[in-house]
Amino acid sequence: MFHLSHKDKIKLAIFAAVVIAMPIWLAPFGAAYPGLMQKFAIYAIFAIGFNILFGLTGYLSFGHAAFLGVGSYTAVWSFKLLTMDVIPALIFSTVLAGLFALVIGFFSLRRTGIYFSILTLAFAQMSYSLAYSVLTPLTNGETGLLLARNDPRIIDAALGASTVGGAGLPMPALLGTTVTGYFGFYICAAILIAAFFISQKIFASPFGLALRGIKSNQTRMIYTGFNTRPYMLAAFVISGMFAGLAGGLLAVTDPIAGAERMRWTESGNIVLMTILGGVGTLIGPVIGAWVIEYFENIFSAINKNMLNATFDFLPDGLQNVVVTVLSKFVGEGWHLTLGLLFVLIVCFLPGGLVEGWQKLVARVRRGRGSKPEAGGK
Amino acid sequence: MRESPPNIVLHAADVHKNFGGLRALSDIDLQIEEGKTHAIIGPNGAGKSTLLNVIIGRIAPTSGAVVFDGTVLTGKAPHEINQLGISRVFQTPEIFADLSVLHNVMAPAFARRDGAFRLNMFRTTAREADIRDEAEHLLQDFGMWERRHDHSGALSRGDKRRLELCMCLIQHPRLLLLDEPTAGMSRHDTNTTIELLRKIKSRGMTKVIIEHDMHVVFSLADKISVLAQGRIIASGLPQDIKEDPRVQEAYLGGAVE
Numbered sequence: 001m002f003h004l005s006h007k008d009k010i011k012l013a014i015f016a017a018v019v020i021a022m023p024i025w026l027a028p029f030g031a032a033y034p035g036l037m038q039k040f041a042i043y044a045i046f047a048i049g050f051n052i053l054f055g056l057t058g059y060l061s062f063g064h065a066a067f068l069g070v071g072s073y074t075a076v077w078s079f080k081l082l083t084m085d086v087i088p089a090l091i092f093s094t095v096l097a098g099l100f101a102l103v104i105g106f107f108s109l110r111r112t113g114i115y116f117s118i119l120t121l122a123f124a125q126m127s128y129s130l131a132y133s134v135l136t137p138l139t140n141g142e143t144g145l146l147l148a149r150n151d152p153r154i155i156d157a158a159l160g161a162s163t164v165g166g167a168g169l170p171m172p173a174l175l176g177t178t179v180t181g182y183f184g185f186y187i188c189a190a191i192l193i194a195a196f197f198i199s200q201k202i203f204a205s206p207f208g209l210a211l212r213g214i215k216s217n218q219t220r221m222i223y224t225g226f227n228t229r230p231y232m233l234a235a236f237v238i239s240g241m242f243a244g245l246a247g248g249l250l251a252v253t254d255p256i257a258g259a260e261r262m263r264w265t266e267s268g269n270i271v272l273m274t275i276l277g278g279v280g281t282l283i284g285p286v287i288g289a290w291v292i293e294y295f296e297n298i299f300s301a302i303n304k305n306m307l308n309a310t311f312d313f314l315p316d317g318l319q320n321v322v323v324t325v326l327s328k329f330v331g332e333g334w335h336l337t338l339g340l341l342f343v344l345i346v347c348f349l350p351g352g353l354v355e356g357w358q359k360l361v362a363r364v365r366r367g368r369g370s371k372p373e374a375g376g377k
Numbered sequence: 378m379r380e381s382p383p384n385i386v387l388h389a390a391d392v393h394k395n396f397g398g399l400r401a402l403s404d405i406d407l408q409i410e411e412g413k414t415h416a417i418i419g420p421n422g423a424g425k426s427t428l429l430n431v432i433i434g435r436i437a438p439t440s441g442a443v444v445f446d447g448t449v450l451t452g453k454a455p456h457e458i459n460q461l462g463i464s465r466v467f468q469t470p471e472i473f474a475d476l477s478v479l480h481n482v483m484a485p486a487f488a489r490r491d492g493a494f495r496l497n498m499f500r501t502t503a504r505e506a507d508i509r510d511e512a513e514h515l516l517q518d519f520g521m522w523e524r525r526h527d528h529s530g531a532l533s534r535g536d537k538r539r540l541e542l543c544m545c546l547i548q549h550p551r552l553l554l555l556d557e558p559t560a561g562m563s564r565h566d567t568n569t570t571i572e573l574l575r576k577i578k579s580r581g582m583t584k585v586i587i588e589h590d591m592h593v594v595f596s597l598a599d600k601i602s603v604l605a606q607g608r609i610i611a612s613g614l615p616q617d618i619k620e621d622p623r624v625q626e627a628y629l630g631g632a633v634e
Contacts, residue, residue: 003501206487206497206505209476213484216473223433223471224485224544225459227493234496 008200011282016193023182031298034181038253039293041188042246045195047273047285049242052202053235054271055280058215062117062267063104063124067097067240069131069262071247073138076145076257083155084170086179086187090248097244098237105236109229112218124267131259144258172252184253191249195242196286202238203282211235215280243270272338276345278352287353295338302330384411386552386583387432392441394427394607401427402607405441409552414574414584416594419604425587426468428604429556432585433465434458446551456493462551464544468560470537472544474530478521481529482512482543489548515543519573535566542573546580553577555586559593571596595619 004012018025022040026032031040046068054060071093078089108119131139139145147169172179174187202208210231213221221228251257260266273292278284307323307330314322329337349356385408392405402424409415419425430436432443434453443450450458459465464485473481486508491497503509516522519539524532529540538558545553558574559567567590574586574597588594594601595615602612603624611621618624 003504005501005503201501202498204501204503206483206491206500206502207495208498209480209484209487209502212476212480213473216475217471219467220471220473220544222455223459223465223467225456225488225493225548227454227456230494 004197004200005204008204012193012197012200015196015283015286019189019192020186022185022189029294029298031294034185035253036293036297037185038188038249039297040290041185041192042249042253043270043273043289043293044286045188045192045249046243046246046270047277047289048192048195048199049239049246050270051239051274051279051281051285052199052211052242053239054274055285056203056208056211056215057232057235059109059112059232059236060117060271061108061120061236061239062264062271063108063120063122064239064243064270065262065264065266066104066124066127067101067243068247068250068266069127069257069259070097070100071244071249072251072257072261073131073145073247074244075248075251076147076255077138079147079153079170079172079251079255080145080151081154083153084173085155086172086174086252088155089172089252090191090245093248093251094241094245097247098241100244101237101240102233105233105240109232109236121264121267124262125264128259128262128264131262139257139259142259144256147255169255172255179252188249188253191245192286195245196282199282207231207234272342276342276352278354281352281354284352284354291341291353292338295334299330299337300332300334303327304331385409386411386446387585388444389428389432390442390444392428392431392438392443394424394431394436395439400607402431402438404608407602407609407612409583409585410600411583412581413599414578414586414597416586416588416598416601417604418588418591418594418601423604424607425604426556427607429554429585429587433463433554456488459488459548460493462549463554464546464548464550464552465554466538466541466545466556466558468556470534470541472529472537472540474528476529477526478516478529478532478540479509479512479525481540482515482547483508485544486512486547512543512547515547518576519543535562535569538562538566538570539573542577546577550582553582553584555584555588557587557589559588559590567593 019041022037023032026037031037046064050061050064074093074096075089078092082088104120104123108116108123111119132141149169151170153170174183177183179187210221210226213224213226214228214231218228247261250261269292273288274285275288276291277286277288304323304327307326308319311319311322327333345352345356349359351358387407387409389405389407392402393400394402405428407428417425417428427436431438432450434450434455437451445458445461445463448461450461473484476484480502483502483505487497490508513522513525516525519542521536521539521543524536529537532540555574559570562570571593574584578584578597586594586597598615600613601615601618602609603618604610611618611624613621
């Protein structure tokens with residue numbers, strides 16, 4: 001059950017090392033603070049799950065933010081009603097998002113191609129609107145679902161556990177230890193590594209082979225005796241569960257849930273992450289998630305003063321020109337940079353950053369004259 | 378013998394098919410004997426492909442029924458029909474072009490072993506030794522073992538056809554349907570395909586072959602049915618068919634050697 005091929009074991013080990021060492025290698029990029037690294041890990045989990053659907057079966061869901069939102073709301077409700085412990089919160093997030101995915105997938109998978117995408121988008125927008133209107137008692141509308149000192153927290157109350165966090169609001173905890181800072185990051189990191197492992201297992205399994213068959217040739221699949229519908233539905237539910245888990249983790253690291261997590265922009269974001277990194281590859285979606293989160297959080301914070309400081313060594317006139325031009329691409333303009341990057345990648349590297357890397361490796365190897373072709377990664 | 382042959386695997390009884398006002402098939406009564414290669418021939422537009430699609434469940438007949446080994450096929454989904462033991466080779470090879478040659482052959486074996494759906498997530502494809510061995514043997518038999526790790530989309534048309542045959546054979550079907558297996562092939566590829574089909578004849582499975590090429594038909598078939606304008610005008614041994622004046626008139630134009 002835990003078997004991996006030799007190659008996959010090495011990949012997993014490298015991946016785990018890279019994730020655990022994040023605080024070290026992210027420092028030069030100015031991104032080594034826990035809040036951001038938590039997001040890196042969480043969105044990577046989201047992207048890994050999304051890739052199981054989009055990467056393996058080729059079905060493009062435009063509504064996965066709905067599951068992210070469901071996961072967040074569920075986790076906060078678990079904090080409010082049951083306990084501040086994160087384990088039940090994450091279990092409920094994953095399971096409930098899975099049930100949601102089962103229902104939405106059941107209907108959406110009756111169509112393929114663009115109609116499938118539109119159906120998922122419609123369901124997600126519906127969830128988003130409902131969260132702001134009819135479901136306000138559950139979601140607390142625009143304010144967002146917040147913790148309160150007087151929440152029942154039945155299990156905590158029954159156990160007589162004193163609320164962690166002292167006089168202020170209670171804080172999520174793992175078996176009694178408050179989830180903050182680096183502890184929060186390492187929880188997310190551990191789950192990310194587990195998610196990567198599960199994704200490896202699925203990629204290498206007969207189930208994964210069937211999903212790839214669906215992407216490759218549906219006609220051959222059905223005339224080969226596969227019932228494609230349950231395979232698709234299973235992939236949809238699994239990816240929905242990953243999204244729910246990610247949503248739950250967002251609430252664990254910051255116990256508030258708002259409907260904006262269900263917006264279509266969030267759904268679009270995960271599509272961008274997956275394509276940017278490399279659809280259908282193991283590591284691509286993770287890299288895509290990191291690049292986009294980095295842009296959103298670091299690139300967007302660069303302002304004119306920082307640019308001025310950086311280009312101080314240039315003569316005055318030139319410095320002004322350089323700073324004026326570059327300032328359009330950073331800060332508020334980070335979307336512009338990301339957009340250009342995305343266009344370039346889709347045009348020239350349809351396989352995403354991973355394909356770019358493979359081409360580079362192949363070229364270097366050819367240059368050395370050792371091996372003509374790079375092995376697939 | 379023609380009236381009540383032993384061991385009928387497939388029986389299309391009284392099948393009619395209309396497309397709007399057009400009669401594509403009428404009064405079809407076709408019996409396929411176990412272990413035999415049965416060819417269906419006929420001029421273009423005679424209804425050969427329609428008949429095959431009715432058998433495979435892709436098209437529902439207007440009336441009549443197709444019975445396979447005691448089970449009525451009408452109304453069943455394609456994957457259910459496959460699970461009963463019918464595999465199909467298409468006119469244009471349908472393979473998994475994004476997968477390796479070996480995975481192409483392994484996937485159908487999983488469908489045979491695990492049924493139409495199984496959440497087989499925690500096993501590793503490469504460690505399914507039985508299926509892997511069988512797939513590799515088959516590829517060896519068909520001279521494709523060296524290419525087992527190649528992308529199957531890059532194969533030549535003849536190799537794709539061979540691969541598709543392997544994908545069907547690994548399922549050990551009781552009935553193999555071949556829709557113009559040599560369509561669009563060069564003489565050389567056609568001859569290799571005939572050799573292949575001869576080879577699998579020894580495996581003793583029942584085959585229905587739809588074919589244009591008389592050379593192919595007369596080198597392979599045990600029995601031939603001739604379709605013209607949606608009706609079976611003759612059915613019998615190759616020798617009888619060759620000499621049947623109605624057949625010569627309708628299709629062969631008296632030009633059979």
